[in-house]
Amino acid sequence: MDDFFLSEEQRQIRDTVRKFVESELIPLEPRLIRRETEGGSGASPGLTDEEQKDLQGKARALGFWGIDLPAEYGGVDLDPVTQSVIHEELGRTIVDFHFGGSVLPALFTCNDEQKERYLYPTIRGERVSCIAISEPGSGSDARAMRTTALRDGDDWVINGEKCWITRGHIADYVILFARTPSAEAPDGITCFLVDRSRGWTSAQIPVMGSRDKVGSLAFDNVRVPSTAILGKVNRGFDHAMPFIYRNRGYVLSAKNIGAMARIIEMTIEWARNRKVFGKLLCDRDNIVQAIAEMEVALRTSKLLVHHAARKAAAGVDFRHEACTVKAYVARTANQVVDRALQIHGAMGYAKENVIERWYRDLRVERIYDGSDEINLANVARNLFKGHVRPGEMF
Ligand SMILES: Cc1cc2nc3c(=O)[nH]c(=O)nc-3n(C[C@H](O)[C@H](O)[C@H](O)COP(=O)(O)OP(=O)(O)OC[C@H]3O[C@@H](n4cnc5c(N)ncnc54)[C@H](O)[C@@H]3O)c2cc1C
The missing domain is CATH 2.40.110.10 (Butyryl-CoA Dehydrogenase, subunit A, domain 2)
Structure with missing residues (x-):
C-alpha cells in the first residue's frame, strides 16, 4: 500500500535490496575485516574486483543495474527518492558494494x-x-x-x-x-x-x-x-556540480542513514545482553536515553534526506537542501557511531566489530563532497542573500 512517503513499488524495491544486503553482503563482513587485519601493508580492505563483479551479476539478475543510468544507455534511471531508498539499504553494511551500470554523470555530456x-565501455x-x-x-x-x-x-x-x-x-x-x-x-x-x-x-x-x-x-x-x-572550453564546473549536489542530497547522506540504523540496532542488541555491576545496560537510564537520542537523530536525518530527494525528483532546485542535509547527516552519523562505540566499550573498539570500521569509514563524510564548513557556508550564504527563507521547506 502506498503511504505518504513511499509507494508500494518503492517499498518492494527497498525490501528486495534489504534481502540482498542481508543475504549477500553482510555475510561478507567478517571476510573483509580479516582481509584488513591479516593482510599486511598494501592489502585492500574492500571487495576484490572479482567479488564486486560476481555480486553485481547477482544484483543484475534481480533487476538492479544502472539504477541511475538514463534509459537511452540501457539503465532504469530510478527517481531520486527510490535511489535514496536503495542507498539507505546499501549503507547498512560496511561492504563496499555498488550496483553495476553506474558512471560519473559528467560522461553523459560526451560527444x-x-x-x-569512454561512456559505453565504462x-x-x-x-x-x-x-x-x-x-x-x-x-x-x-x-x-x-x-x-x-x-x-x-x-x-x-x-x-x-x-x-x-x-x-x-x-x-x-x-x-x-x-x-x-x-x-x-x-x-x-x-x-x-x-x-x-x-x-x-x-x-x-x-x-x-x-x-x-x-x-x-x-x-x-x-x-x-x-x-569534454563539453566547452572554460565550462568545466558545469560537469561537476550536479553530481556533487546529488551525492550530498540523497546518495552519501542516504547511505549514512542506513549505517546509523544498523549501528543503533546493534547497540540495542548489545545493551540487552551486556551486564555491568549486576545490571543490564538496557536497564540503565543513561544508556537507553543515549540510544533514544540516536533514534531521534536518525529520524531527523531520514526526513531531511527524503525531503531533498523529493525536491530533486520534482526537478526543482534542491541545492540548499543538499547542503543542509550533508552538513547535518554527516555530523550526526559520526556522533551516532561514536556513542555506539562508547556503549560497546572495548568490544566497539575491536577490529572484529563493524562499529570499529564504521567509526573510521564515516569520518570522511564530514570532509569530501563539501566539508561541514563548506556546506554550512553555502547554507549561510543562501540565507543572508535571501535566496531562501529560514525553515521554508514546503
Ligand atoms: C576519501 C576521499 C575521496 C576523495 N575523492 C575525491 C575525488 O574523487 N576527486 C576529487 O577531486 N577530490 C576528492 N577528494 C578531495 C575532497 O574533495 C577534498 O578533501 C575536500 O574538497 C576538502 O578539501 P581539502 O581536503 O583540501 O581541505 P581544505 O579545503 O584545505 O580545508 C581544510 C579545512 O578548512 C575548512 N574550510 C575550508 N574552507 C573554509 C571556509 N571558507 N571557511 C571555514 N572553513 C573552511 C574545511 O572545511 C576543512 O575543515 C576526496 C577526499 C577524500 C578524503
Missing part, C-alpha cells in the same frame, strides 16, 4: 566519439574512470587549482598534480579539471578526458577509512588533442 571511447565495466578536481594546494577552494592545460597548436599540454582522487591509482582514464587561462577568460577551467596511456602517473594514498581508495595523479607535459575536451 558521440567520446561516448564510444557502463559495461570495461574501463575505470576517476574525476580529478582536488590538488595538494586546493580542495574546498577548487577554483584555486594550479594544474594547467595550455594550448600548443591543435594540442593542449597539461602540467600539475591532483590528489585524493577516488580510484585515481587504478583508473585508466581521468575526467580532469585544469586551468585554461586565456586573454578572454584568465580564470577559465576546462574539463578533459585523459587516457592513462597519454603519460600521467599515479600512486595510491593510504587513508584512514576503506570506503574510497584514493590516489594522487601527476601530469608532466601530458599532451592531448582538442578532441579530449
Whole structure:
C-alpha cells in the first residue's frame, strides 16, 4: 500500500535490496575485516574486483543495474527518492558494494566519439574512470587549482598534480579539471578526458577509512588533442556540480542513514545482553536515553534526506537542501557511531566489530563532497542573500 512517503513499488524495491544486503553482503563482513587485519601493508580492505563483479551479476539478475543510468544507455534511471531508498539499504553494511551500470554523470555530456571511447565501455565495466578536481594546494577552494592545460597548436599540454582522487591509482582514464587561462577568460577551467596511456602517473594514498581508495595523479607535459575536451572550453564546473549536489542530497547522506540504523540496532542488541555491576545496560537510564537520542537523530536525518530527494525528483532546485542535509547527516552519523562505540566499550573498539570500521569509514563524510564548513557556508550564504527563507521547506 502506498503511504505518504513511499509507494508500494518503492517499498518492494527497498525490501528486495534489504534481502540482498542481508543475504549477500553482510555475510561478507567478517571476510573483509580479516582481509584488513591479516593482510599486511598494501592489502585492500574492500571487495576484490572479482567479488564486486560476481555480486553485481547477482544484483543484475534481480533487476538492479544502472539504477541511475538514463534509459537511452540501457539503465532504469530510478527517481531520486527510490535511489535514496536503495542507498539507505546499501549503507547498512560496511561492504563496499555498488550496483553495476553506474558512471560519473559528467560522461553523459560526451560527444558521440567520446561516448564510444569512454561512456559505453565504462557502463559495461570495461574501463575505470576517476574525476580529478582536488590538488595538494586546493580542495574546498577548487577554483584555486594550479594544474594547467595550455594550448600548443591543435594540442593542449597539461602540467600539475591532483590528489585524493577516488580510484585515481587504478583508473585508466581521468575526467580532469585544469586551468585554461586565456586573454578572454584568465580564470577559465576546462574539463578533459585523459587516457592513462597519454603519460600521467599515479600512486595510491593510504587513508584512514576503506570506503574510497584514493590516489594522487601527476601530469608532466601530458599532451592531448582538442578532441579530449569534454563539453566547452572554460565550462568545466558545469560537469561537476550536479553530481556533487546529488551525492550530498540523497546518495552519501542516504547511505549514512542506513549505517546509523544498523549501528543503533546493534547497540540495542548489545545493551540487552551486556551486564555491568549486576545490571543490564538496557536497564540503565543513561544508556537507553543515549540510544533514544540516536533514534531521534536518525529520524531527523531520514526526513531531511527524503525531503531533498523529493525536491530533486520534482526537478526543482534542491541545492540548499543538499547542503543542509550533508552538513547535518554527516555530523550526526559520526556522533551516532561514536556513542555506539562508547556503549560497546572495548568490544566497539575491536577490529572484529563493524562499529570499529564504521567509526573510521564515516569520518570522511564530514570532509569530501563539501566539508561541514563548506556546506554550512553555502547554507549561510543562501540565507543572508535571501535566496531562501529560514525553515521554508514546503
Ligand atoms: C576519501 C576521499 C575521496 C576523495 N575523492 C575525491 C575525488 O574523487 N576527486 C576529487 O577531486 N577530490 C576528492 N577528494 C578531495 C575532497 O574533495 C577534498 O578533501 C575536500 O574538497 C576538502 O578539501 P581539502 O581536503 O583540501 O581541505 P581544505 O579545503 O584545505 O580545508 C581544510 C579545512 O578548512 C575548512 N574550510 C575550508 N574552507 C573554509 C571556509 N571558507 N571557511 C571555514 N572553513 C573552511 C574545511 O572545511 C576543512 O575543515 C576526496 C577526499 C577524500 C578524503
